[in-house]
Amino acid sequence: MIAKLEMLIALATEQHFGRAAQSLSITQPTLSAGIKQLEDHLGVKLVERGSRFGGLTPEGQRALVMARKIVGDARRLRDEMRVKRDGLAGRLRVAVIPTALTWASHLAARLNDKHPRIGLTIRSAPSQNVLSMLENLEIDAGITYLDNEPLGRVSSVQLYRETYRLVCRSDHPMADLPGVSWGQIAGQKLCLLTPDMQNRRIINRNFMEAGAAPEAMIESNSTVVLAATVARGDWVTILPGDMADFLVTGMPLVAIPIEGAAIAHKVGLITEHQEPHTPVLAALMREAAALAS
Template sequence: MASDMLLQHLDYLLALAAERHFGRAAARCHVSQPTLSVAIRRLEKDLGIVIVQRGHRFEGFTEEGRRVVTWAQRIIAERDDMLADLERMRGRLTVTARLGAIPTAVPASPFISGEFLRRNPAASVRIEALSSREIARQLADFEIDAGLTYLDDEAPPGTRSVVLYREQYVLVAPAANHLMNAPEVAWSDAAGLELCVLMTTMRNRRILDANMAAEGVQYRPVVEAASVDALYAHLSHSGRATIASTAWLPQLGVPAGFAARPMVQHGPRPVIGLVVPDRAPASIVAAALAEVADDVDLEAHIAAAWDAAGDRRG
C-alpha cells in the first residue's frame, strides 16, 4: 500500500462523502476533478475494493466504501488531534474549532467562542447553526468538535456534556399589547398572537408545541424560520411576537417598542449544554472547548441581560 499518499487520499474521500459530487469535492480540496478521481481510484486499488458506485455521475458508495469512509473519518480525526496536541505542547493552537449550535443557542455561543479565542489567540472558530439531530450526526462523523444543544432524551449518545444554562421562555411582543401588563403570560393567550417561531425540525419548536398542548390549545404561526435572527427581523415595525429564550437577550436584547414577559412554566426548564465526543485519547480541541464551558458562567450572563431588560418588561 502506498502509505505515503494514503492520508491525502482519505482527505479526498471525505470531501467526496461530504459533497457527494466529484466536481464540488475537487473544488473543496483545491485540486482538479481528474486529480481527485485518480486519487480515489488509487485508493481503491491499494485497498483492493470498489469504494464508489459510478455511472455518469457520483451514485453513492458501496457497502465496503461506506465502511472505508467511517474509518477515514476516525483516521483523519486522529491525525488532526495529533497535530493539535503537538501545537499545544509548543504553546500555540492554530486549529479551527468546529462548533455546531442549535439555533436557540447561537446567540449565547460568543461566550464560548470568545473565551476560547482569548485563551488560544492563534486559533479560529467556525460556528454552524444545526438541529440537535444534525449535531449528533456530525459529532459521530467527526465533522464538528463540539455541539451546543439540549441535554435531554435527544442528547447525542457517546458524548460527555457540560451544563451551561436552563432555558427560560419569555413572550416578546409590542409593549402596547395588553398581555404585557400581566406578571406572566399563559401559552393559551400567546397562541392568539401573530407568532414568529422556529421550524418544526427544531427541538425548540417541539418544546413550544408541547407547552401549547399542555394548555390544550393549538396555534398557527404566521412566520416559521430556521434562525433566531430571522425571527427578530420579522418583529420590526410589526404587531407580530415571538416566544424567546432569555439566552437571546445578551446579544439581541428586546427590540425598541417591544416588551418581554415570562411565560408560564410547565415542567422542568430545558437544559442547554456543550457536548463533546467521549473517547480516548480525547480531542485536544474538544477538551479545550469543554474547559471553557466549565469556566464560563453563562447563567450569570443571561440573568444579567434579563435584569438589564427590566425597563422593557412591560
C-alpha cells in the first residue's frame, strides 16, 4: 500500500505518467497498474484519465493529503528503526535557496563531522520550490526565507539575517568606496538573479524604496554566473554578505556593504512540523542552531 501511495504522490508532483514513473524508477505500465489498484482498493476514482494525465479528482486530492501523511509517517518509522539498529546514519535531502548555499555547506560539514554516517544531498531551488518539495516529500529539509513568504506548518531554526553587498571588480570606479547606496547602484551595469528568485524580489523592493528601477541586462539563477560576469568587465551584482565574501575570495573582485536596506530578512532551516523529529533530522536541527549561535 505504501508503494502505491508513493505512486500517487509522484503523479501529483510530476503531473505526467511518464515522468512520475521515471522519478520512481519504474515503468509507466507499472505506475498505471499501481494507481488502478489503489483506486480499486479505495473504491473511488483518483485520477482523471484521457490521452494524458488530466489531474486528480476531488477524491484524489483528498487521498493525496492523507497519502503524504501516511508515507511521511512510514518513512519516519523506518528511520527511527534504522537508528535503533545502526545508530545515527542515513542521507538527508536538502533544498537551498541559491544565496544560502555557503551556509548549507557549512551546515553539511558540521553535521558530517559530528555524525560521519549521515550524508547530505544539497540541491539549489527557488524559495517557493523549497516549500513545495518539502510538502511533496521530495526533500527532508530546506534552507529558505523565514519571514518573506507563507511557510505553513513547519519547524524552523533561524540561521542568519540577510545583508547585502555590491560586488564589482577591484578596478571598478566604486571599488574603493567604504559603502554604497541603492541609488548609487541604480546607474551601474547590473547582472542579477532571475525574477523568480525571492532574493531578486527583495532587491527590487529596495531599489523601489530608493526611488530607482534599474534594468538588469544579464540575469541568471546561478550566483557563480553573476560573479563570473562581474569578473569579465564593468558589470556589478548584488549578493548577500556571506555569498559575496565567498565568491570574491581569490578573484579580482571586492564586496562593498550596501547601506539603507529596509529589512534584513531571516533565513533558516525548515523541516516538516512533527513531534518528535526523527533522530537524524533532530541532529540536523541541533547543528543548525549551533551554527547560528
